[in-house]
Amino acid sequence: MKSTSRDIRLRNCFAVLRHLIADAPTSRQILARATDLSVATVSNLVTDLIELGVVVEVGREDSGGGRPRALLAPNTGGGVMIGVDVAETYVHLEVYDLALTVVDRAEERMEVSENSPEQVIGHIAAALDRVRERLGEREILGLGVSLPGQVDVAWGVSGFAPNWNWHDVPFRQMLADRLRLDVPIYLDNPLKTITVGELWFGDGRGVERFAVLILGTGVGAGLAFSGQLYRGATNSAGEWGHTTINPAGPQCRCGAKGCIEAYVGAPAILWQWAQLDGRAAAGSQTEAMAALAAAWKAGEPSAVRTVETVAEYLAAGVANLVNLVNPDLVVFDGWVTGALGDALVPEVERRLPAHAMEAPLKAVRLKRNQQERNMVSLGAAALALEGHLSRLNTVGSRSRR
Amino acid sequence: MKSTSRDIRLRNCFAVLRHLIADAPTSRQILARATDLSVATVSNLVTDLIELGVVVEVGREDSGGGRPRALLAPNTGGGVMIGVDVAETYVHLEVYDLALTVVDRAEERMEVSENSPEQVIGHIAAALDRVRERLGEREILGLGVSLPGQVDVAWGVSGFAPNWNWHDVPFRQMLADRLRLDVPIYLDNPLKTITVGELWFGDGRGVERFAVLILGTGVGAGLAFSGQLYRGATNSAGEWGHTTINPAGPQCRCGAKGCIEAYVGAPAILWQWAQLDGRAAAGSQTEAMAALAAAWKAGEPSAVRTVETVAEYLAAGVANLVNLVNPDLVVFDGWVTGALGDALVPEVERRLPAHAMEAPLKAVRLKRNQQERNMVSLGAAALALEGHLSRLNTVGSRSRR
DNA sequence: GCGCCTTTGTAAATGGGTTAGACTAAGGGG
């Protein structure tokens, strides 16, 4: 891919806005230092962002004897972005202002059987309609949708969504037709949206090379280099969950044997616990996982052993990632991290030296995502924000007098 | 890392020169099409390259009725680059002209016991001296050295070289002091130099994302994105050989258990064969590997079984790489590929679908490096060439009238 | 030989990008 000077403009624009959102209110000087750009460049970019209605000046601050700093903040009164998290049993929709704080939300329950594209789109539309009423006149700048499975960015959806047997579904077009909304739609899978979310919000901001590990029912990773999501050749980079960690291991739902997901995916964790504990897991997956976390906290041996076993496999898998990619940072994310992270992450960190090589081990930081927020829909919205900015920056609307 | 407009200039310059070297003699028009740049840009870059003495016009060619094409070629009469391949038992030095063809070479045998930095440097100096006599007045543009183990690019050498116990050796400085040569020195490990070699020469040219798999006594990988070697946080990206493929597997020399190197490194391959065949391997590792290749060709069952077993592990390892990185291309390289590639690569390709996911599998091409050349020293020289170009392009010596 | 065509290569103009430095704005303090 050829890279043009527009790309660096856009990247710098992203960098400025990311810092601005994270540290708001802040000043141009501080942004310049944070982004390593000159004050003039930041000033340029900020002027444009203000003109686009993305940023506003929001008061001034004493500067100790000189001209007071003008404080900048995202224009929370401007347009909104919508992020949708589609999973097998629910559709979760959130509305964000330009500071990426949640303005509104809507939720739809789905039956597992309701898995046709039309049905899923119906639920999205229902959620969107409810929210749109309350939204009034505020402009929608973009719509990001996270779908489970392989998502072909350009076209729609292909390949496997765990249980839905979709192939080459022109989802984007179908959704656009149904919604009758003249708004750009961005599709991707949760691995990608979470990574973009970490890029705009989480600990990934400003880190050159990082990986996000998403631990849930399925597991996977997202990679980001130089402030950009790494997609790979077919937007399927990061399928860490289906890397083999034991060629003679148990069958994975993907067809291969001994994938790491078959050891550290939520079902595998709960199965292990059930084996050790003897009693059958009660209730839903999430309830069972919460029970495991509680049992671990209480020091129950079966829970402690389960966590240790899982951590051992996880450490080996993380080490593989660390040895191969040599990132500066690995962030743990996903609902299993939310439930069991306190137990799991330190155990993994402790075991990592046994598997990872010295040099990459020294360079890497492990972190657990502490945010309460739904990173999937947040990331989907961030995707829409990126799209909005690049669209506006491409039209050639540079307004130099 | 901030990227400036200089970077794109340099990248375009690399792209042009790569195509020029590969397809020489060629014309500006063809280069423009190949690199996707405008003719004018290519013309600019070529003018500079000519001025720098890197490229020369070398005749003209009929163009079917129009102005004849001016043919361009690397200036093979200009300066030279030197690439050094340091291994445990030898120092192999090659001198290249700007077309990266070998002009001269020198070889030093080393005892395994001669592993102090001073001794290694002594051998490099000896080889260099012999070559320098024959070189006459030709300018040396750069010196690239490949060292086994972890190489910290900025400083020298650190971490493990399999048997040498070097730590934080200021190798570059020591080498510069000893050689008394006013020439920039570039250090890296074979994984990195081979990858750069593939970038300039092999099948990696013009590929957006590719991985090189180096199969030898040790095994490892190199990654390259957008025409650039990916180094990772500490220049140790690509340690694929020490990714775990079986946490309960055999001990690896790196300390961990069940690394893929413990299954598909040359010693492991030969050990497997010995187990099946019953007789002890005769002669050196390379001789034994050649014997295995011959036996496989002859259809001996023990050899066939050995290849199959190795291919099975290799396929799982390659699939891990493919699933995680989603590259367009994987190139097999290293001396084991040279000896056993005919047997191994097709077997791996056949087994890959059982381990890799559908989407990344469809996108990836597997290739065996066909070149006879020593990619290690070639890549080291290419590293020096890159350094030479970037040095010259940074000085701000743009000579616009 | 003379237009006319085709193809190649270059020069100038254009437009996108960053930056240094001059300049303006705004306030503090003697």
Add this chain to the structure above:
DNA sequence: CCCCTTAGTCTAACCCATTTACAAAGGCGC
């Protein structure tokens, strides 16, 4: 009122690639 400090903008310079126009160089028909 003058000087100092800090913040922000504007201008000019520079870098890069590309578009557009043009010059160079040859073939071909007449």
